[in-house]
Amino acid sequence: MPFSNNELATYLFCALLPHTKTTAFTILEWNATVKSLAQNNLEPEFLLNCSPSELMNVLTEATTSQKTKIIKKVEQRQKLGFSMIELEEALNQGYNVVFRSYMPKRLKKLSLNQRPAFYYYIGDLNILNSPHALSVVGARDALPEELNNVENICEDAANNDVLVISGGARGVDSTATNAALKAGGKAVIFPSDGLSQWSRNKEVRQYIQNGQLLIMSTQPINARFTGPYAMQRNKFIHSTGDVTLVASAKISGTKKSGTWEGVLENLKFKWSSLYVIGSSEGVEKLKSENSSVEFNSIKEVFFSTTKLSNILENQLHTLFINALSAGIDKAMIEKITLNEIRKIMDDIEKKTEVKKSSKKDDHTVKKQMSIFENM
Structure with a gap:
């Protein structure tokens, strides 16, 4: 092996x-x-x-x-x-396993206390290296207008090379994934069961072969749906994207809402910025508490200067929290934030790509930042 x-x-x-x-x-x-x-x-x-x-x-x-x-x-x-x-x-059936040391950066946004030791996966792992990613969550019984809105947003995401991430459930999840794939885009699914159920689907296999679809799970290959794991994998969905779109959500009552519980976790750990559409009770609550932003368009969210700075700020917050929890020296973190990021910004102002900076500077940045990346 x-x-x-x-x-x-x-x-x-x-x-x-x-x-x-x-x-x-x-x-x-x-x-x-x-x-x-x-x-x-x-x-x-x-x-x-x-x-x-x-x-x-x-x-x-x-x-x-x-x-x-x-x-x-x-x-x-x-x-x-x-x-x-x-x-x-x-391995014999075409599945694979990725361990912590080889996980793409997007999967390392989770702290070590939340990050699994490995994932099973099918598809191209490099899909996770996409520069922009939109996580989409919502109810299984979302309203037709909410689903239509999700479809339009994810088609637009595909047309702008924004990766779409979901949990693969019926309703909002499947609408988001199907829209992105049919528009020629790429998608990642974190299902609530094992991978074998998915690999039997002819259409799914075709998208995987096309290099458009990646499916990941920590459950055994032949595992069936379980409620606890469905809740557990919420953090994979919310943390992997740059922002998370909440398309429809019920507030947890006597029976927990998977969508809502995932949203609450995200608010606690600040994995990604929350955007909302529609007027479901969960969405209205998020808006009333100023915990989210109304979603207008892919271009505004991912390609406007203001929104990009918000995404970067959120990513840095998560990065530094993980670094501190892993025991990285605070002085080293401060040095990286103040000195190395300033060097990169200076290069950008001079209209010089970071990739073209001196080998010495590149080596220094890579060496210091790798402390975080490999946690």
């Missing part, structure tokens, strides 16, 4: 592997383990053959409760060795 021992170890201990009746690491447990290994100049492959006592001595960054759970999970998974049926079958 085309993976390193560190990647195999990551998969072995973080994948759900339902057929084995063992339990995978949580994101917090995996983070504590990886930090502990790094503190001891070790890598994840150490877990493949270590003894419980060796692991106990290494887990310096884990709580007492975490240590007990981690050691138990490692012992259970070690017995599986490299016989990881799901991974082998996934």
Whole structure:
């Protein structure tokens, strides 16, 4: 298999592997383990053959409760060795896996405490390198006029090379994706089930082959829909785009609204700026609280100077929060924001592309910024 021992170890201990009746690491447990290994100049492959006592001595960054759970999970998974049926079958069937170190920047907007150890995916991962991306969320039972508006917006997005991101559900999600793809644009779907359900669809396969569609999930390939995961994957949708369009939303009551819960998470963590259309109760609430902006056009949102500065400010906020939570020195962050960004802006004012700056300056910027990118 085309993976390193560190990647195999990551998969072995973080994948759900339902057929084995063992339990995978949580994101917090995996983070504590990886930090502990790094503190001891070790890598994840150490877990493949270590003894419980060796692991106990290494887990310096884990709580007492975490240590007990981690050691138990490692012992259970070690017995599986490299016989990881799901991974082998996934690769043989044309699926792939991307681990943290190789994730595109858009997927790294999530903090380490929210970022999965890996994603399963089908399609071209480079789609995520699109310079502009619009996340679209909304109700399954949105009104016809709301769906029509979504369709027009996503056709316009496609015509302006703006990537469209959604959760793939019926209603707003599917309308957004279909409109972008039919207009010749590109789209990313974070579905609430495994990838096998999608790969059986002839039209989906065609868009994947055309290089227009990427589908990603942390669920096992053959997993079915589950409510908890549908809620969990909201953060993937909201954080991957530069802005998020809320097309229709009900406010959570006795029964939680997936769209609304995702919006609340976004407001808390500031993954992307919120834009709204229509007059659903959730949209009206966001407008009344000044938590969103009325969506007018793709060009105004993505290509006007004012909106671009808002997007950049939001991205920098997320970047620095993640850097601080990862333990990056505040002085280094300040140096990057004040000095390196100023250098880039000076180059722009001189009408010189950043790519054409001196090799020495490029190397310095890349080296320092890579601290954030690889978190």
